[in-house]
Amino acid sequence: MIFSILKRLPLCSPPIVKLMASSTSLNGGSLSFSSKRLLALAQQLRHYKPPACSLDDEEQIIEEAAGKVVSQVGFQESVTPVAQNPEKFRPKRAAVLICLFKGDAGDLRAILTKRSSRMSTHSGEVSLPGGKAEEGDKDDGETATREAKEEIGLDPSLVNVVTVLEPFLSKHLFRVVPVIGILNDQKAFKPTPNPAEVDAVFDAPLEMFIKDENRSVEEREWMGEKYLLHFFDYEIENKKYLIWGLTAGILIRAASVVYQRPPAFLEQNPKFKFPRVVDKNT
Numbered sequence: 001m002i003f004s005i006l007k008r009l010p011l012c013s014p015p016i017v018k019l020m021a022s023s024t025s026l027n028g029g030s031l032s033f034s035s036k037r038l039l040a041l042a043q044q045l046r047h048y049k050p051p052a053c054s055l056d057d058e059e060q061i062i063e064e065a066a067g068k069v070v071s072q073v074g075f076q077e078s079v080t081p082v083a084q085n086p087e088k089f090r091p092k093r094a095a096v097l098i099c100l101f102k103g104d105a106g107d108l109r110a111i112l113t114k115r116s117s118r119m120s121t122h123s124g125e126v127s128l129p130g131g132k133a134e135e136g137d138k139d140d141g142e143t144a145t146r147e148a149k150e151e152i153g154l155d156p157s158l159v160n161v162v163t164v165l166e167p168f169l170s171k172h173l174f175r176v177v178p179v180i181g182i183l184n185d186q187k188a189f190k191p192t193p194n195p196a197e198v199d200a201v202f203d204a205p206l207e208m209f210i211k212d213e214n215r216s217v218e219e220r221e222w223m224g225e226k227y228l229l230h231f232f233d234y235e236i237e238n239k240k241y242l243i244w245g246l247t248a249g250i251l252i253r254a255a256s257v258v259y260q261r262p263p264a265f266l267e268q269n270p271k272f273k274f275p276r277v278v279d280k281n282t
Contacts, residue, residue, distance in 0.1 A: 035102055041258065042162050042182055048257055050166035091175035096130030097144035098254050099159060100206060101183040107205045108258065110251065111183070113152060113193070114200040114241065124199070126243045128250065129154065130176070140164055144179035152201050153192030159183055165253055170246055178250045180258075202241065204234050209248065209255040210263040217265075228268040 099111040110128075117123050129148035137143045141164070145156035159181040168176045183189060191201040208214070209232065216231045230252065231244040243251070252263055 037106075038102055038182055038184060041100070041108070042160065044260075045162040045180055045258070048163045048165075050164060091169065092132055093140075093143075093175050093177070094130060094132045095140040095143040095147070095164075095177045095179050096128040096250065097148045097154075097159070098128060098165075098178055098180045098250070099148065099154065099183050100180065100258070101186040101203075103203070103205070107207065109203040110206050110254070111152070111154070111201065111203050112241075112243070112247075113198045114202070116195065116197050116199050119197065125245075125247075126241050127247050128178075130179075140177040141179050141181070144177075145181065151194050151197050153194075154183075154189055158185060158188055165250070165257060168246060168250055168253075176246065176250070178254060180254060200239070202236055202239070204236070204241075204243070206251065206255045206258060208232065208234070209251040210259060210261065212264040215265065226268075228266065230265075230267075 097111075100108050101111075103109040112126055113129055115122055115125050115127055129151045130144050131147040131151075133140070133143045134146075137146065141161040142156075145154070145159055145161065148154040148159070149156055160183075161179060161181045163180050165178040165180065168178065170176060193199070193201050214233045216233070218229045218231070219226055220229050221227070229244065230248045231242060232248055234241045234243060252267065256262055
C-alpha cells in the first residue's frame with residue numbers, strides 16, 4: 001500500500017546496548033551456544049559498531065509503494081551524502097533479520113524467503129524476513145524478529161540478536177536497518193510460511209556473498225550516477241533462486257562484517273545527491 005511519512009523519525013540506529021537489552025542479552029548469562037564458533041561469532045559481533053550518521057531535524061514527505069522491504073536498489077547510508085544536502089529526509093523506518101545458523105557442513109547460513117507470487121509488488125523475489133516498524137516496537141531487533149515470526153513462524157525466543165548493521169536506503173528512500181541474530185538450535189525452527197506473503201523459506205551460505213562465484217553484474221544509473229547491481233544465482237533442493245537488489249546489498253555487507261574481509265569483487269555504489277523533490281518514480 002502507499003503511505004506517506006508526515007512526522008519526524010530518528011535517523012540513526014539506536015545504541016546496540018539498547019537493542020540487546022530489549023532482546024535476548026548476551027550479558028545476562030542466559031544464553032548457551034551449541035558450538036564455540038557461534039559463541040565466538042556472537043562475541044565478535046557484539047563489538048561491531050555501524051558507522052555514525054547524523055542529520056538536522058527536518059521533515060520531508062516520502063512515498064513508498066510497499067510496506068515490505070524489497071527493492072531493486074539499496075545502498076549503505078554512508079555512501080548517500082544526505083547530511084550535506086539542503087533537503088533533509090526522514091524516511092520510514094524498517095528492519096530485516098539476518099538470521100544466521102551453523103549448517104550441517106559447519107558453514108554459516110542465512111535464512112531467506114521467496115515472496116508470494118500473489119504479492120502486488122516484487123512478487124516471487126527473494127528477500128530477508130522483515131518489514132516496517134510499528135509503534136509498539138521497542139527497537140529494530142523487535143521489529144525484525146516480530147516480522148520474521150509473522151512471515152515464517154520463527155519464534156523470537158529462538159533468536160539471539162547480537163548487533164545491527166549500518167542502515168540502508170532503498171530506491172525510494174525507505175530506511176532499512178539490518179539486524180543480525182543467531183539461531184542456536186536450528187532444529188527447533190520449523191518454518192511455517194504465511195501463504196499471503198511467502199512462497200518458500202530456504203537458506204544460503206553467507207560467505208557466498210563475498211565470493212566472486214555464481215555472480216553476475218549489471219551497470220546501471222540512478223540520479224546521474226553509475227553503480228553496479230549484483231545478482232547471485234543459487235540452487236538448493238533442486239530449486240533455483242536469484243538474489244539481488246537490496247537483499248544482495250545487505251548480505252554483501254553482512255558477510256563482510258562477519259568474515260572481516262571485503263568482497264572479492266568491486267561493489268561500486270553511486271555517489272549521488274538526492275533530488276529536491278522525491279517521488280515514487282525517482
